[in-house]
Amino acid sequence: MSAGDARGGGTDREAVRDIDRSPVANADVCVVGAGPAGALVADRLAADREIVVLDAGPRFDPADRLARQERAIRPSYDRPDVWGGGGERDAYSNAGERFYPLNHARVKGVGGSTLHWQGMVMRLHEDDFASETARGVGADWPIDYADLRPYYAEAERELGVAGASDNPYAPPREEPHPMPAFEPSYSDSLFAEACEELGIDMHSVPNARNSEPYDDRSACVGYGTCQPVCPAGAKYDATVHAERAEERGATVIDRAPVQRLEHDADRVTAAVYATPDGEEHRQAADAFVVACGGVETPRLLLLSESDDYPDGLANSSGTVGKFFMDHLFAGVGGTLDEPTRQNHVGFYTSACDQFYDEADAQTAPFKLEFFNYAGPSPVEMALTGDDWGDALLERLRDGYGTHVAMGGLVEQLPRSDSYVTLDSDRTDGHGNPVPEIHWRVGDRALRTVERANEIQRSVLEELGAEIEWVAGPDATGPAYHHMGTTRMSDDPEAGVVDADCRTHDLDNCWIASSSVFPTGGAMNPTLTIAALALRVADDVERRF
Amino acid sequence: MELTRRDAVAALAAVGATGGVALAARRTSDGPGAGGDAADGGEGGDSLPDEAVVRASMTAVATVLYPSEIDGVEAFVGGFLDGRLDGSTHAEGVRAAVGELDAAARSWHGAPVADLTERDRDRLLREVGADTAAEDPDGTLAERVRYYVVNELLLGLYASPTGGELVGLENPQGHPGGTESYRRGPR
């Protein structure tokens, strides 16, 4: 979208030239990326260390959030336009079996992709850490649920999670969630009757969204545009930790894309970053934490190749960029002959994890979700179409009001033919090769999408719904959770980082990201990313 | 159903108003009410219509766009525009599009938008092509009228609780209507 409209055009108001983006002297730790992973590491270390955080994207002005919301509603803006994504900076290419819409799947800027995310935050299940042993496929993580359990609890406090302990299928937890769960919706009550009839259990779902004021942030006020923007700040995003890190003394430099990591054989020595004035700077530090998300993290390592590391930094194993995974969406939707009260809020309040741990070599773990936002939003419908006045109102009344839908996420296995590499034919605004995505999913995942559809269909049929759409094996897509591309392994031949998320090759370099996940499970990844980030911060602190 | 200025305030709370919501730089010389002097702005270099014309035209168009069961359109649109016609380039786009629509009204129907009958206003919008155009702030006249006039007004109405209620959704997307309505059953 060009700059023709104030509400849609320019990116940010701040004057690029007035901001000091020079390197910080005597930095202890340089964190690359200010999404939740990087921001949590920075916040955790900032009190006792000199921390500098470099992010490729801008610092967004909170005063612009309503205008971003307007972009989310207005049809002339694509999703990436809401947070200024796309263009030369974010160019990428696809060469795989399936198209991967990368710029719908991330945001660059302080806060990272959580600016856009939905904010559903579950812990992985115990078997997710031992897929090979427990299910006979995939890989075991070198850590288990018990290792991460205290960090999960801490991550829930940091993000602010509203949840309840009514889910019999969730892994063991030691304490209640920091906030009470959101109450079930009216449509949940309709689903509940059908599910009871079918012997399907419903339970609450943890939300990184304030059900009451928390951490000086407002309770949810029901704007209903959580994805892609919460104007109230009730949905957690990583600006919370980036700002807190700054209050504790960290320096956060925006619009500072790191071009490469300078290094010798066993240490990273500096992050070379570009600034909007066309300059390049070198940020030296004792330790480095790479937290650029699941695609840009392997890309940065590949861009940092050298004589020591001709195939890319930290890539002695050859696995940098390999095993790219996402969760697959499975869904069914339709209409009832009664009101279903959708689209008041932008998040869901009930889920079903009953089938998750039935996973084996043939069937992947999957979870089911009961939507509160099925069918079209009337305001968005009103802005398209060639009618107005009474005819428009009639169309809105016909189109809104009786929709129901279920969604679900399915695990895909790590495969070496699903990977991220560099596209040598195409460069970004700085002349660096763009990421090239080769995404492949495999039969187990597709079979499981079908299995999820079966259950979803049975629930909707029990409800008496007329089924209107099915996101099955042919129509499935990614949930925007990029994982696996710098996998964790005890064996330096088989993975990029060790169990502490420190690279096998370089003593002072950690990776905080879902890129370290050896397998993905079927739970949204960010609570696990946050738990791992807190654990990384502890390890950095121990060693430096 | 009666629309009030309070609805306009609610609509503004939803989609934003004066106070820093615009995403591009503001023009310092172009404050609210400073309609007619922006000779350097506007589409095609035409001078922008003055504030009264913008308000009267938008209200007149709203009576066509809004369903007949809605009353109080003038107060609602007035209140909504109080917020939207700030010093932003968006406000300038609204003024420019209204100016062009008004010029079309004069040349095709011999009178400004506000003086046309409701039927002629409806015809004018369709003649301009705003019914079939997809909104685009940088597009053709049809696309700009769709963006700055038609969708501007529809957004104001249907992101407000009264507009939502017409459809059976008292807490529409864009309106911070709390966390109770999603739990309530139909009335």
Ligand SMILES: Cc1cc2nc3c(=O)[nH]c(=O)nc-3n(C[C@H](O)[C@H](O)[C@H](O)COP(=O)(O)OP(=O)(O)OC[C@H]3O[C@@H](n4cnc5c(N)ncnc54)[C@H](O)[C@@H]3O)c2cc1C
């Ligand atoms: C639409 C959508 C919905 C989602 N919903 C959920 C959900 O409900 N639950 C859930 O758990 N997850 C969800 N996610 C995923 C979630 O947003 C991510 O898992 C999470 O943000 C990842 O955190 P991160 O810090 O690793 O990476 P990111 O948040 O992506 O942040 C990475 C940061 O690194 C910066 N960066 C990249 N390259 C460089 C470089 N070379 N130099 C400097 N900086 C760089 C980027 O600018 C960015 O700010 C969703 C994502 C999307 C897009």
Ligand code: SF4
């Ligand atoms: S519904 Fe979503 S967008 Fe609205 S206030 Fe709650 S969290 Fe924010």
